[in-house]
Each structure stands twice: as C-alpha cells, then as structure tokens.
Amino acid sequence: MLGRLWQWYPILELEKNQSYRLHLSSMDWNHGFSLQPVNINLQIIPGYEMVLTVTPDQAGEFTVVCNEYCGIGHHLMLGKIYVGEN
C-alpha cells in the first residue's frame, strides 16, 4: 500500500484468517499509518518499505488514518481495508 499526498492506495480487500504480508511505502513525504480500530501504528517514510504480517481475525471495514501531519490535505488522507468472511 502506498501513501502519497493525500491518499492511501489501493483499497485492500482481504479475507479473514488468511495471512498477508503488507508492504507499505510513501511516494513523497512522511506519513503515518494508523489502522483503526485496531492498534497498528507505523511511520511511512519515502525510500523505506515497512513490511508487516497481518492475519485479520475479524471481518469488517478498517480505516487507515494518516497521523503524521503532511500538509493541507492531511485530514482527508483516509484509506480502507475490507476484510471479508471466507
């Protein structure tokens, strides 16, 4: 998933109880990846790739919020991760 001024791309669709490796990076600026309502918080810095393994144990809709101020559109920088039952 890529952060850039001012969006997270793409929208992810995952399945419950499957494991995934998420690769997070930024195309331009420092961003903060905060996954709600679970407590995952990562700094996303251009030139670096954060890789995390996740296994969603709950279906539903999760929101990615940028929590590192990144300019005028910062408050609009929301992403989505959907987790479906399988």
Ligand SMILES: [Cu+2]
């Ligand atoms: Cu931001």
